[in-house]
Amino acid sequence: MSLGFRSVGACAITRRATVLQLRRSGGGVARHGYVLDVIGSFGMGSGMPASRRGTGSVAVRAGSALARRPADKLRLWKMMVQLRAYDERATLLQRQGRIGAYPTFWGEEAIQAAAVLAVGDADWLFLSYRQNAVPVLRGLPPEQAWAYFRGDPRGFFDPSQFGCAPQCVPLATHLPHAVGWAVGRRLQGGDEVALAFFGDGASSEGDAHEAMNLASVLRAPVVFLCTNNQWAISTPLSRQAAVDHLSARAAGYGMPGVTVDGYDPLAVLGAVAEAVDRARSGGGPSLVEASCYRIGPHATADDPSLYRDEAEAALWREREPIGRFERQLQEEGHLATQDIIEEHERAASAMRDAGHRLDRMPVPTGEEMTAHVLAVPPPSWPRSSAPTLATAEQ
Amino acid sequence: MTTPPAAPGNAEPVTLVQAVDAALEAELAADPRVVLLGEDIGRMGGVFRATAGLQARFGESRVVDVPACEAGFVGAAVGMCLAGLRPVVELQFDSFSYPAFEQIVCHLARYRWRTAGATEMPAVLRIPYGGGTHAPELHSDSPEALFCHIPGLVVVTPSSPADAYSMLRWAIRHPDPVIFMEPKRLYRSTRAALPADPDPEGLLRARVVRPGTDVTIVSYGPSVPTCREVAEMLAARGTSAEILDLRALWPLDQEAILASVRRTRRCVVVHEAARSCGVGAEVAALIAEHAMFSLDGPVVRVAGLDAPFPMFMLEDLYLPDPGRIVDAVEEALR
Numbered sequence: 043m044s045l046g047f048r049s050v051g052a053c054a055i056t057r058r059a060t061v062l063q064l065r066r067s068g069g070g071v072a073r074h075g076y077v078l079d080v081i082g083s084f085g086m087g088s089g090m091p092a093s094r095r096g097t098g099s100v101a102v103r104a105g106s107a108l109a110r111r112p113a114d115k116l117r118l119w120k121m122m123v124q125l126r127a128y129d130e131r132a133t134l135l136q137r138q139g140r141i142g143a144y145p146t147f148w149g150e151e152a153i154q155a156a157a158v159l160a161v162g163d164a165d166w167l168f169l170s171y172r173q174n175a176v177p178v179l180r181g182l183p184p185e186q187a188w189a190y191f192r193g194d195p196r197g198f199f200d201p202s203q204f205g206c207a208p209q210c211v212p213l214a215t216h217l218p219h220a221v222g223w224a225v226g227r228r229l230q231g232g233d234e235v236a237l238a239f240f241g242d243g244a245s246s247e248g249d250a251h252e253a254m255n256l257a258s259v260l261r262a263p264v265v266f267l268c269t270n271n272q273w274a275i276s277t278p279l280s281r282q283a284a285v286d287h288l289s290a291r292a293a294g295y296g297m298p299g300v301t302v303d304g305y306d307p308l309a310v311l312g313a314v315a316e317a318v319d320r321a322r323s324g325g326g327p328s329l330v331e332a333s334c335y336r337i338g339p340h341a342t343a344d345d346p347s348l349y350r351d352e353a354e355a356a357l358w359r360e361r362e363p364i365g366r367f368e369r370q371l372q373e374e375g376h377l378a379t380q381d382i383i384e385e386h387e388r389a390a391s392a393m394r395d396a397g398h399r400l401d402r403m404p405v406p407t408g409e410e411m412t413a414h415v416l417a418v419p420p421p422s423w424p425r426s427s428a429p430t431l432a433t434a435e436q
Numbered sequence: 437m438t439t440p441p442a443a444p445g446n447a448e449p450v451t452l453v454q455a456v457d458a459a460l461e462a463e464l465a466a467d468p469r470v471v472l473l474g475e476d477i478g479r480m481g482g483v484f485r486a487t488a489g490l491q492a493r494f495g496e497s498r499v500v501d502v503p504a505c506e507a508g509f510v511g512a513a514v515g516m517c518l519a520g521l522r523p524v525v526e527l528q529f530d531s532f533s534y535p536a537f538e539q540i541v542c543h544l545a546r547y548r549w550r551t552a553g554a555t556e557m558p559a560v561l562r563i564p565y566g567g568g569t570h571a572p573e574l575h576s577d578s579p580e581a582l583f584c585h586i587p588g589l590v591v592v593t594p595s596s597p598a599d600a601y602s603m604l605r606w607a608i609r610h611p612d613p614v615i616f617m618e619p620k621r622l623y624r625s626t627r628a629a630l631p632a633d634p635d636p637e638g639l640l641r642a643r644v645v646r647p648g649t650d651v652t653i654v655s656y657g658p659s660v661p662t663c664r665e666v667a668e669m670l671a672a673r674g675t676s677a678e679i680l681d682l683r684a685l686w687p688l689d690q691e692a693i694l695a696s697v698r699r700t701r702r703c704v705v706v707h708e709a710a711r712s713c714g715v716g717a718e719v720a721a722l723i724a725e726h727a728m729f730s731l732d733g734p735v736v737r738v739a740g741l742d743a744p745f746p747m748f749m750l751e752d753l754y755l756p757d758p759g760r761i762v763d764a765v766e767e768a769l770r
Binding site (some may be wrong): 196198199200202203207215221222224226227248252255256259260413416418420421 | 471497500502508511515516518520523535552553554610687691
């Protein structure tokens with residue numbers, strides 16, 4: 043099997059020794075030093091028809107225009123810093139007992155920020171729990187995002203206000219929503235694209251298969267973005283899938299699939315932007331796999347030392363995407379050390395303030411349990427719900 | 437292929453399945469946001485022909501044939517609601533709703549609540565259900581109580597062509613998700629004229645199918661015609677049975693049930709679904725909580741068995757028949 047993965051950045055996933063191979067200088071592929079160019083004919087063999095809707099052999103070009111403009115690079119970096127500050131503050135809030143269990147995404151900032159930058163303002167994002175800060179990038183106050191994690195219904199928000207569906211707890215079940223939303227918008231004359239995040243664990247769920255197949259059959263404008271961080275709680279990728287790259291699944295759905303270095307924000311940006319453009323112009327759905335490593339635990343309640351060598355995670359921590367991107371931006375002359383220090387301080391301070399605002403939010407009342415269940419509550423509702431309310435209010 | 441009736445108010449009597457088709461046609465014509473999703477619903481018109489002629493009239497983008505993926509297309513219906521559409525999904529048979537159960541429980545029923553009321557889920561899931569058609573294994577289930585137990589859903593079932601037409605039109609216009617259970621045994625059993633003017637207010641209300649004074653027989657969907665038959669038999673023996681067709685299984689029309697039982701002081705509940713934790717149990721509990729001292733005898737249930745729906749050589753033994761219902765009425769009157 044020829045993987046043909048090339049990246050100038052340092053992406054080397056250790057599963058099965060050499061899944062993604064680091065090649066310092068890919069043969070004529072990387073024009074800007076960051077790209078990617080994956081894909082190929084993942085194990086399809088020569089018997090496979092060369093292309094059905096371009097299956098399996100779409101070369102991602104060296105990033106979109108977005109990934110070349112210095113202003114966009116800086117915007118992307120600031121989004122990543124904001125995500126990092128959010129994530130670290132959230133972990134702290136959990137350790138202090140101010141929120142409940144929290145699924146950290148430390149190290150996945152490049153994927154999330156690049157995806158948000160790659161889509162248009164009217165495009166919608168469909169989230170799993172590890173993208174809980176993505177709505178914050180679109181204006182949701184961090185304290186409202188955290189309210190959800192303190193078990194407070196004020197953490198619920200209006201999806202249309204932020205173009206974000208609420209984080210979806212049951213794995214992969216939001217992927218069909220993205221398909222339906224995208225088909226629905228197209229039916230109403232819109233040209234919006236849906237981008238759906240999911241993980242390597244979710245890729246095994248039936249809903250992931252059904253959504254990708256349905257999207258391809260309906261030629262729905264959807265980008266399926268798989269964050270492959272190699273771990274689903276304690277389950278390694280080798281117990282999740284018997285393919286080296288989850289993007290290989292795309293061939294079975296008749297859609298393009300690509301694997302990119304998930305620690306390289308410009309690589310992700312380029313691949314997602316291309317998939318978004320294709321979807322918007324009627325080319326149907328795509329699967330983008332952003333390979334990375336789950337540096338942190340599954341969630342604050344998890345202890346990865348029970349099931350993996352934490353020295354491995356420590357190695358990956360050294361390659362985390364923000365420091366790497368900052369070094370690149372410094373080399374390119376877009377950033378000074380002082381800029382970096384100030385931006386991190388500014389972001390951390392904003393999140394600290396948001397944490398204080400969270401603490402000042404009043405506790406919810408019992409009425410909120412039954413509020414909003416139905417648009418038209420039945421006449422008999424008070425008879426069945428009143429005792430529940432009274433109990434809750436005590 | 438059957439031809440759908442032309443228009444509401446048409447004096448030509450139609451079957452229940454034609455009434456479903458006519459209701460879908462009327463709503464597709466009335467509201468561009470209405471979209472149909474399902475397996476084989478397009479060119480074929482559905483395995484029961486409930487969508488006959490609709491794709492030809494409204495096109496492939498509004499009458500959408502989908503792959504065999506119930507979770508996928510019920511999930512897509514959730515997404516369509518987010519996009520402002522009003523999807524009507526056909527789940528081909530009762531048991532085919534089970535693959536979509538997670539989408540129904542975790543998303544369709546919860547979305548409004550977990551977006552603090554900002555999002556409506558005006559979807560309708562049409563589910564042909566029940567036995568008595570000599571169908572293959574897992575094509576005769578009555579899963580209505582499963583859906584009644586999930587907060588956030590409305591569960592309704594018609595028992596006549598007129599109700600099927602009115603209730604489906606109402607369901608499509610309703611802002612909350614509606615599980616629309618269609619008694620497939622009744623799809624072609626009778627014909628009736630469609631109502632010219634569906635009553636939008638009364639459709640969550642139970643309907644007195646036949647007034648009576650000695651006992652209330654509460655039923656719904658496929659069992660209602662059987663209960664009417666029983667009422668005629670009982671009348672010949674001098675017992676006056678009131679037949680109450682629930683129509684809405686959640687929410688129950690509590691007032692109608694209680695008013696009838698307070699009057700007749702006896703109650704029998706009849707349904708095809710398994711006995712334990714069924715709709716009949718909820719009706720009995722309601723009466724026990726609110727009309728205990730109006731009763732002259734225990735509430736008696738006639739239901740399917742607490743066993744999988746049988747292979748069809750045995751289904752007549754499983755389904756509530758007039759003999760079992762008469763026995764139950766006699767027990768209630770004792």
